[in-house]
Amino acid sequence: MKNQYDLIVIGGGAAGMVAAGIASERGAKVLLLEKNKELGRKILISGHTRCNLTHDESNIRELIKAYGDNGAFLFSALNNFPPQEIMNFFENLGVKLKIEDDRRVFPRSDSSQEIVNSLIKYLKNNKVEIKTLAQVKNIFKDKTNITGVELENGELFNTTNLLIATGGLSYPGTGSTGDGFKFAKNLGHTITPTIPSLVPLKIKETFVKDLQGLSFSDIEVSLYQNNKKITKKIGDILFTHFGISGPMILNLSKQVITARKNGNVELRINFKPKQNEKQLDLFLQKIFHDNGKKTIKNIWDNFLPSKFVGIMLDLADIYPEKLANSISKEERKKILEILHDLKLTVVGDMGFEQAIVTSGGVDLKEIDPKTMQSKLIDNLYFAGEILDIDGITGGYNLTVAWGTGYTAGNSLALPL
Numbered sequence: 271m272k273n274q275y276d277l278i279v280i281g282g283g284a285a286g287m288v289a290a291g292i293a294s295e296r297g298a299k300v301l302l303l304e305k306n307k308e309l310g311r312k313i314l315i316s317g318h319t320r321c322n323l324t325h326d327e328s329n330i331r332e333l334i335k336a337y338g339d340n341g342a343f344l345f346s347a348l349n350n351f352p353p354q355e356i357m358n359f360f361e362n363l364g365v366k367l368k369i370e371d372d373r374r375v376f377p378r379s380d381s382s383q384e385i386v387n388s389l390i391k392y393l394k395n396n397k398v399e400i401k402t403l404a405q406v407k408n409i410f411k412d413k414t415n416i417t418g419v420e421l422e423n424g425e426l427f428n429t430t431n432l433l434i435a436t437g438g439l440s441y442p443g444t445g446s447t448g449d450g451f452k453f454a455k456n457l458g459h460t461i462t463p464t465i466p467s468l469v470p471l472k473i474k475e476t477f478v479k480d481l482q483g484l485s486f487s488d489i490e491v492s493l494y495q496n497n498k499k500i501t502k503k504i505g506d507i508l509f510t511h512f513g514i515s516g517p518m519i520l521n522l523s524k525q526v527i528t529a530r531k532n533g534n535v536e537l538r539i540n541f542k543p544k545q546n547e548k549q550l551d552l553f554l555q556k557i558f559h560d561n562g563k564k565t566i567k568n569i570w571d572n573f574l575p576s577k578f579v580g581i582m583l584d585l586a587d588i589y590p591e592k593l594a595n596s597i598s599k600e601e602r603k604k605i606l607e608i609l610h611d612l613k614l615t616v617v618g619d620m621g622f623e624q625a626i627v628t629s630g631g632v633d634l635k636e637i638d639p640k641t642m643q644s645k646l647i648d649n650l651y652f653a654g655e656i657l658d659i660d661g662i663t664g665g666y667n668l669t670v671a672w673g674t675g676y677t678a679g680n681s682l683a684l685p686l
């Protein structure tokens with residue numbers, strides 16, 4: 271029958287494409303509906319357009335730690351389609367891959383377009399019917415099951431199974447505008463509160479603007495609230511015109527946003543975590559002594575970037591032309607504090623517009639982790655970022671999309 275499918279997938283992102291292809295490989299008649307003109311818009315911008323498609327971790331128990339408390343839900347899905355299988359899947363589609371030092375996996379071409387092209391080829395080889403510029407407006411249900419969908423233009427399609435893979439709310443320009451949350455809610459599902467995650471932070475102190483563009487590796491950042499340390503992380507940060515970003519800050523952002531609901535939070539930066547306070551103080555004394563006849567602004571060669579030195583001296587209220595051997599103990603203490611405990615007040619975040627992922631979503635208690643099937647409606651499935659799962663940076667979020675998409679596509683009941 272025309273317009274009758276075994277599976278309709280709403281959303282042509284990472285999760286939807288894999289699910290559609292897998293179901294079709296199993297013999298299902300599949301229709302993939304995508305509201306954009308093209309498939310995989312978010313994949314294209316992922317990994318700075320290089321697409322960090324997964325993380326090379328074969329131990330699933332280790333892997334699921336990257337997703338915090340909700341990670342346990344992923345145990346089956348990521349066993350079904352673990353990183354090694356994800357890599358095999360793409361290599362079988364002709365994409366050559368590489369594993370970088372930090373175990374992030376990329377296409378050797380460094381081109382996210384190659385990943386999208388390979389998925390489109392996969393869908394076409396498996397005869398998935400693809401409809402773009404097809405925004406789903408309504409989902410129809412009889413007493414117990416989903417029966418079909420309606421597009422914005424009024425077109426109707428019937429189905430025996432429906433997968434909602436519409437993504438979350440982050441980077442809405444890619445098509446993730448939260449439609450799926452509305453659909454899920456209307457169908458009786460609970461949506462746990464959504465917040466941006468992996469998002470840059472806004473900082474009150476205006477001097478950060480002057481540090482814009484500077485990045486630091488292997489520094490320690492501690493999150494404080496009411497003078498109490500909540501957590502600390504070591505990694506890389508980047509100063510921007512509004513505040514701070516960089517992998518470690520992105521990974522910390524969810525905790526910062528959650529903590530801010532209970533009041534102000536502060537980040538304390540230790541630029542030299544390998545030296546304790548005493549060691550750093552001795553080091554400062556030594557360089558001030560060894561370079562005594564030089565101006566204080568000119569003695570930091572390989573130790574600090576020159577842009578930072580100017581700001582540091584300004585914050586410490588030290589005249590940059592002062593000779594190093596005339597720096598007082600109090601002035602040295604001020605430098606020490608800036609290097610070991612620079613306080614930054616978080617005043618906000620860059621929101622869903624710049625969040626790599628959405629935290630919160632369809633409540634996992636209402637989804638079968640072995641199949642991605644709704645526990646409320648038998649022929650309804652969810653996959654990808656729409657679920658209340660989010661991971662840190664490093665290829666973990668696409669891993670969820672592939673893993674849950676694969677599981678849904680492989681689980682749905684097909685007509686005999």
Ligand SMILES: Cc1cc2nc3c(=O)[nH]c(=O)nc-3n(C[C@H](O)[C@H](O)[C@H](O)COP(=O)(O)OP(=O)(O)OC[C@H]3O[C@@H](n4cnc5c(N)ncnc54)[C@H](O)[C@@H]3O)c2cc1C
Nearest residue numbers: 281283284285305316317322406437445654655665667668
């Ligand atoms: C800038 C950026 C960089 C990233 N880099 C990485 C990375 O390198 N590695 C990594 O692991 N993760 C990365 N992520 C996260 C990762 O890309 C996402 O978590 C993942 O793509 C989510 O896949 P999805 O299929 O669930 O959703 P999406 O990719 O958002 O796909 C959902 C699709 O559904 C469509 N849709 C929505 N509503 C409707 C509707 N009503 N009708 C029809 N279609 C609809 C949308 O247009 C969209 O195409 C990045 C994210 C961003 C924003």
